[in-house]
Amino acid sequence: MSEERSAALSRKDFVSDQEVRWCPGCGDYSILAQTQKVLPSIGIPREKYVFVSGIGCSSRFPYYMNTYGFHTIHGRAPTVATGIKTANPDLSVWIATGDGDGLSIGGNHLLHTIRRNLGVKILLFNNRIYGLTKGQYSPTSGLGKRTRSSPMGSVDYPVHPCCFALAADGTFVARTIDSDTKHLAMVLERAARHEGTAFVEIYQNCVIFNDGAFDSVEKGDDRAVHLVDGEPIVFGANREKGIRRKDGALEVVTLGNGVGEEDLLVHREDEPDPGIAFHLARMDAPSFPVALGVLRSVRRPTYEEMVEEQIRRAREEKGPVDLDALLRGGECWEIK
Ligand SMILES: Cc1ncc(C[n+]2csc(CCOP(=O)(O)OP(=O)(O)O)c2C)c(N)n1
Numbered sequence: 001m002s003e004e005r006s007a008a009l010s011r012k013d014f015v016s017d018q019e020v021r022w023c024p025g026c027g028d029y030s031i032l033a034q035t036q037k038v039l040p041s042i043g044i045p046r047e048k049y050v051f052v053s054g055i056g057c058s059s060r061f062p063y064y065m066n067t068y069g070f071h072t073i074h075g076r077a078p079t080v081a082t083g084i085k086t087a088n089p090d091l092s093v094w095i096a097t098g099d100g101d102g103l104s105i106g107g108n109h110l111l112h113t114i115r116r117n118l119g120v121k122i123l124l125f126n127n128r129i130y131g132l133t134k135g136q137y138s139p140t141s142g143l144g145k146r147t148r149s150s151p152m153g154s155v156d157y158p159v160h161p162c163c164f165a166l167a168a169d170g171t172f173v174a175r176t177i178d179s180d181t182k183h184l185a186m187v188l189e190r191a192a193r194h195e196g197t198a199f200v201e202i203y204q205n206c207v208i209f210n211d212g213a214f215d216s217v218e219k220g221d222d223r224a225v226h227l228v229d230g231e232p233i234v235f236g237a238n239r240e241k242g243i244r245r246k247d248g249a250l251e252v253v254t255l256g257n258g259v260g261e262e263d264l265l266v267h268r269e270d271e272p273d274p275g276i277a278f279h280l281a282r283m284d285a286p287s288f289p290v291a292l293g294v295l296r297s298v299r300r301p302t303y304e305e306m307v308e309e310q311i312r313r314a315r316e317e318k319g320p321v322d323l324d325a326l327l328r329g330g331e332c333w334e335i336k
């Protein structure tokens, strides 16, 4: 990442002159506003940012950021972002994608970006529906979900985006929600500062086709737990409940009657094995609260660092290359 620091920027510097065309009340507004608010604090010049997207409502994001950007084809933002970041490692490259764009048509591309630890930030707007195409079920829609394309209820088991990212050994995996702007800003800032792939799942309300999908997380003190690095996992209106490890799995316990905070699982973002983070990412109602926050953050050499190192070594070992000789040399076949 470039060490070049920008003259003080403000939120307004990241706001483009494009008319924002999302439905009134869409959760995308909050994600946009928090991104524009957080970036000035990172200290990277505006011209070093590139926002890349695929197709979907969320993929309109690059138009609204006053930075460089690409609106690419469905599911292929990771592909274009890989080229940009590999050729220009000093750029801060961000991918804005939806649950359909990123995990359905683009699932394969997303997987390889994460496992390579390419230094990009992936914002996955999860509204558990296809918004742009008017409400068909998506890979994150729950089993039994009734939509325009599943009128009798979906018979697909959903994918959990954070579990997907952890299974690919993601070095930074976090979950946040559009309605909690403070939490969203905190997670975005952490992602912005991460070296390597930063994967952020954002619960995003689609007011038109899946309104209230995350009401259960927002309403009720025992529906979500905010993970804090180095602290025991406690939740509930009066912090009366916690998460404990039992027989290789997790369980919810009520504090008191011989159970204290010392018995609870202490959250460690830098745990080398992603196993516990995976268990936390899977927690869901009704048995568990949903985990919000940074599930995992570890440092590993990035794809572009290793590519650069390999190029440096090749130059050192083989000396300067005559491109013309390379192109004209070797075996040739003449097609007649
Ligand atoms: C190759 C291709 N297949 C299908 C489509 C139709 N299509 C457009 S957006 C979309 C899904 C968008 O859903 P999601 O990624 O969840 O984004 P949202 O609109 O909800 O933000 C689909 C299937 C397309 N544009 N191109």
Ligand code: SF4
Pocket: 021, 022, 023, 025, 026, 027, 028, 057, 058, 127, 131, 132, 205, 206, 207, 208, 209
């Ligand atoms: S259809 Fe849903 S996701 Fe798309 S802009 Fe409208 S509210 Fe937002």
